[in-house]
Amino acid sequence: MQSVAAALDRLGELAASPAVSTLADAFEAGGHELALVGGPVRDAFLGRPVHDLDFTTDATPEQILGIVKPIAEAHWDIGRAFGTIGAKIAGETVEITTYRADAYDGASRKPDVVFGDSIEDDLVRRDFTVNALALRLPKLELVDVADGVGDLVAQVLRTPSAPEVSFGDDPLRMLRAARFASQLGFEVEAGTLAAMTELAPAIERISAERVRDELAKLLSTDDPIAGLRLLVDTGLAGFVLPELPALKLEVDEHHHHKDVYEHSLTVLRQAIGHEVSRGTLDSPDLVLRLAALLHDIGKPRTRRLEPGGAVSFHHHDVVGAKLARKRLRELRFDNDTVDAVSRLVELHLRFFGYGDAGWTDSAVRRYVRDAGDQLERLHILTRSDVTTRNRRKAERLEFAYDDLERRIAELAAQEELDAVRPELDGQQIMEILGIRPGPLVGEAYKFLLDVRLDDGPIGEDAARERLLAWWAVRDA
Template sequence: MTSAQTSHPPAGAGRESGPGPDPEELQRSQENAVMQMLDVPAVADELAARFAARGHRIYLVGGSVRDALLRGTGASDRDSGDLDFTTDARPEQILEAVRGWADAVWDTGIAFGTVGLRRRDQVIEVTTFRADTYDGRSRNPEVRFGDDIEGDLIRRDFTVNAMAVELGERRFVDPHGGFAALAQGLLDTPDLPERSFADDPLRMLRAARFVSQLGFTPADRVIAAMTGMAGELSRITAERVQAEFSKLILGAHPRRGIELLCDTGLAQHVVPEVPAMQLETDEHMQHKDVYTHSLVVMEQAIERETDGPDLTLRLAALLHDIGKPATRRKEPDGRVSFHHHEVVGAKMTRKRLRALKYPKVLIDDVSQLVYLHLRFHGYGKGEWSDSAVRRYVTDAGPLLERLHRLVRSDCTTRNRRRASALQRNYDGLEDRISELRKQEELDAIRPDLDGNQIMELLGIPPGRAVGRAYQHLLALRMEQGPLSPEQAEAALRAWAAGNL
């Protein structure tokens, strides 16, 4: 296979029965066609000129090339943003080449051959050809620099990321058929997948991420290797797993990525609570299992996003029912119940997201959404009191809009009349919330007297008694709505008479 293969020759090429196109000419025409799709930024040419002047070759490589080709074919408007280059220059030679040209340089990755830099508004990474070996027990490689682009590309994770453009000669380098794979939407590895995944097991999770982000289909041998090597993911730190999982969840097709994780067994090492839902039957008896229902809820939540992908909402939608397996009960009438699964699920969600090292704010928000997602079903036909509506809003706090989207998405019944009734009921709840907001600024409910006023009226110093009085007045506000100053003072004195 040549170092510039872009696609397979046409059927019949090379047969003895008749003259065919010259292979080298065909290859050049394919390269030219590919190069026309690539919009190489001016900053890349500037960098190439500096390396060429010092006798070095430099290539645009990896996701930069992949995404440029996707844009060129109209398959995606995805832009990877940063530019990645690889070169035969050693790290110290890279530093010399960019000195005086780069606006900023950082060498935190120089031990691995990588120099980062910024030129105007463009962030760039330049890495020396690599030919690492791994010990098979950790992610730490024995760093060895390579001498040619072909040896570097075979180390890449997938063929669609193993394409390069030699900038000096404008030569397209594709020794592993990455362009053909890109056209087919096929995800395969340049080397044997078992060898590639043994080098870095995170690549298996990255495969699911690319399925989600780009809609690719993994090759059969990739799926087989992922299934057989799923346990190797335990070698990877939680932080790196979390980063890939978040990108998967935020992709255009997260359901496909989650299904691949579950089908291959990788989910057992990332979010084992998700495949565990495959064993359960939803209480509405309208879905194959809770797992399928949860994936549908996630898809419906995505449809309700208004400001781009929302990691908090998507995680809450995926995990909202993970408490069902632990709470499953068969009732005397034969129906299946999952009482308090939202309480159990919120605790499980918190534990899983902590294990994945998510930030505390995100953990709190997702867990609270899981905890609150079922509360609306007590609303019935609108019989909630104003105080119940206030509590719903207060408990949701800044998550209220997300809670609206999650609750509406949780309606997946195929019974159109029931689905319409549920949506109408929620319409009614939102209308009541809107009216109460107009009346009393519901988003910032506070007692009618603050702490200083409580201490002044009761003649008491700061302490627990002030907090108890404050909570009493807050409960009154929730139950009765705003009180006049006279009513609030009378209520405070009445409480104090029996509690101080």
């Protein structure tokens, strides 16, 4: 946290930049107010990089366009109906929004858009005091209607108005509290926290798309664990991601197993660590993080208390993959994300057992084939799934996976493993067997793919002989 004077100096430097100064002068000449607002002002106080330039104004969207057009390299309607206009000025992307006073009517899943009259009214309707800060331009006057600077110093998240009113206006703010708790490392003020718990059911008024976007932002923070705990502790997760609190399995005094909820959070944290340290994925990687969080959600459905105090979770990988697919579809994630996450959940147990017996080259090829383009994420997820406190066991599993990755690399170099396919394609199969397109071609192709996986490259002549031998037995 920087001092007020240092933050204002930093904001002054930002205001003097070509994009901000050009915009400020244009709005002043047009007789309208303009202020830098929200995240950029907050981050200037926190000493964080400023990535987005967000402004608020008393001008209507049509008036904003009239002012921006002559000075912008490009402009666009982000959502004129919502009061926001985007533009590119002096090489910088900016967003300018008319003062707002949105409210939900209690029935709609989206807010009614109402334009406000003053910056003070606009700020008091924002989500948290630390985001309800503005810098009037061009005179560089800080506007702090709810002691946002004080809350920045105290590292507290608090709503500018009564939390019941704020969350009633937009229940999504409760999810935003969880995201900012992780993103900023702040605590949620007691009254705000109590309101989140009391009003948790109101989140059902929010569209699945908005909930999805906020969950994705939370998972994309450097350490989302605090925010996820907040969602579970307040009951919000029970409405937006019920599989997460369900991992808190009831403890039986005669049957013991690891805490699946805590294990899943640890796996997520370790996956993020591997994601960053390996540097093989773009970070943050939402698919990996979703898979890490959800990899064991099949356990509550498959838990069985066995004689002697044992607990089993047979096929929780398959059940979990189906549950992950269902939940992510309900949250309106795109098909590629749904497919990738559910595939990783399904495959996350495949490796275990390798260290005890080892795998044939055929088994390694199948592992790679089944993972497909998710192989790197599967590497990270599998490594992250080791949370045992038994140091010897952890080291043995790490050594075994190191060995598996080494073998995959060697086979890939030898056989171009990433593109494993039979030596003969469908057209050649039809010509050799004298058959037409249909299911028989698929059967033959699968047979040759199994040969390829089991024996490696054998050449077209040998593949032809194996195909004819298979056909003779099948046709007999």
